[in-house]
Amino acid sequence: MNLATRISRISVSKTMAVMEAAIKLRDQGIDVVDFGPGEPDFPTPENVKQAGIRAIQADFTKYTAIGGIKELKKAIVDKHAREFGSKYDVSECVVNIGGKHAIFSIFAAVVDEGDDVIIPTPYWVTFADIARFVNSNPVFVPTKESEGFRLTAEVLQRALTPKTRLVVVNSPNNPSGAIVEDAEFGRIARLCSERNVYLLSDECYSHFLYDGRKPFSVASYTDLKSHIVIAGSLSKTYSMTGWRIGYVLALPEIIDGIVKLQSHSTSNPTSVSQKAALEALSGPQESVGVMLAEYARRRKFVLERLRAIPGVKCAEPGGTFYAYPNISAAFGRGGIRDSVDFSARLLEKAHVAVTPGEAFGTAEHVRISYATSMEQLDKGLKRIHEFMASL
Numbered sequence: 001m002n003l004a005t006r007i008s009r010i011s012v013s014k015t016m017a018v019m020e021a022a023i024k025l026r027d028q029g030i031d032v033v034d035f036g037p038g039e040p041d042f043p044t045p046e047n048v049k050q051a052g053i054r055a056i057q058a059d060f061t062k063y064t065a066i067g068g069i070k071e072l073k074k075a076i077v078d079k080h081a082r083e084f085g086s087k088y089d090v091s092e093c094v095v096n097i098g099g100k101h102a103i104f105s106i107f108a109a110v111v112d113e114g115d116d117v118i119i120p121t122p123y124w125v126t127f128a129d130i131a132r133f134v135n136s137n138p139v140f141v142p143t144k145e146s147e148g149f150r151l152t153a154e155v156l157q158r159a160l161t162p163k164t165r166l167v168v169v170n171s172p173n174n175p176s177g178a179i180v181e182d183a184e185f186g187r188i189a190r191l192c193s194e195r196n197v198y199l200l201s202d203e204c205y206s207h208f209l210y211d212g213r214k215p216f217s218v219a220s221y222t223d224l225k226s227h228i229v230i231a232g233s234l235s236k237t238y239s240m241t242g243w244r245i246g247y248v249l250a251l252p253e254i255i256d257g258i259v260k261l262q263s264h265s266t267s268n269p270t271s272v273s274q275k276a277a278l279e280a281l282s283g284p285q286e287s288v289g290v291m292l293a294e295y296a297r298r299r300k301f302v303l304e305r306l307r308a309i310p311g312v313k314c315a316e317p318g319g320t321f322y323a324y325p326n327i328s329a330a331f332g333r334g335g336i337r338d339s340v341d342f343s344a345r346l347l348e349k350a351h352v353a354v355t356p357g358e359a360f361g362t363a364e365h366v367r368i369s370y371a372t373s374m375e376q377l378d379k380g381l382k383r384i385h386e387f388m389a390s391l
């Protein structure tokens with residue numbers, strides 16, 4: 001049977017192959033240390049869970065407004081304004097089924113077939129596949145490991161052409177943890193505005209920043225609002241991955257386009273989840289700091305242990321809960337040619353699951369998620385060290 005060509009343009013995430021192999025080993029009773037998951041290992045905060053339960057008990061279980069309930073949209077724009085100095089009206093906000101859906105909707109609303117979409121490398125794989133799905137051309141712009149994978153306006157400028165429609169920036173970055181400096185982000189936004197290109201800022205990890213750095217949004221440059229589109233998510237900040245709530249902040253025309261699409265596809269985000277999200281955004285925020293403090297402790301531990309492995313280099317992640325070490329010292333040893341081979345061999349021999357850098361557009365790295373316990377980190381890093389030494 002022939003499927004539609006748009007489906008053949010996208011592939012199952014490369015991160016899935018490692019996950020499936022890890023599950024197989026686990027099913028055989030093998031103790032696998034899993035550094036793959038891209039989700040917090042904390043429960044959803046109690047006040048948020050209770051809000052969801054209350055919503056069910058109050059029969060808030062029917063259709064809602066397609067783009068989300070007004071109270072939630074107001075909570076989103078108010079919090080964004082309070083924290084970042086942005087200026088959005090409720091009519092400039094739509095609630096989606098998670099950040100991924102927010103990003104998908106933005107592409108669907110603003111990118112045409114044949115447009116170029118600039119995606120800095122390393123990148124979260126979904127950006128590239130959505131670009132392909134809408135039949136645009138992903139244009140990958142490499143950032144340098146020696147510069148901590150930092151993205152600059154200068155690098156982007158060289159990649160812009162009259163065909164460019166959208167520039168995607170994800171800071172802090174999945175997988176590298178790299179951060180775009182606040183002033184540099186402003187320069188990037190100004191460049192996009194001058195060239196009449198949309199800047200999509202994915203703020204999924206915006207609250208997980210280290211060394212006392214304050215969360216920042218490019219939407220604080222309110223004079224550049226016409227070319228900025230924000231994709232937000234509650235998944236990581238409030239450990240709500242399963243509740244599926246994300247949002248878009250943009251000009252009303254873009255929001256209306258997305259609502260129109262939503263009206264013929266998903267309809268409203270889950271009613272109960274919207275009430276839980278409202279509590280997450282407007283209730284106590286302590287849980288965010290608790291998670292961040294724990295990630296900070298783990299980041300230090302992971303970096304120290306990775307850097308102690310002969311041949312392994314690791315740029316310092318400024319945010320997220322990922323480390324992105326360079327393991328190319330293993331290439332040419334034991335038949336390992338790239339990070340896919342490395343990850344497969346590491347899983348098979350040392351029973352540690354990591355995500356190969358090929359999934360993020362670089363061949364010399366693997367992604368390690370430290371959204372897991374210190375005991376698991378200790379065990380897994382010991383195994384990686386021994387594995388490298390055995391090659």
Ligand SMILES: Cc1ncc(COP(=O)(O)O)c(C=O)c1O
Pocket residue numbers: 038097098099100101124170174202204232233234235241245246
């Ligand atoms: C960079 C990035 N953006 C967005 C998302 C979307 O997350 P969700 O759809 O759970 O909100 C993720 C999830 O892994 C991510 O890594």
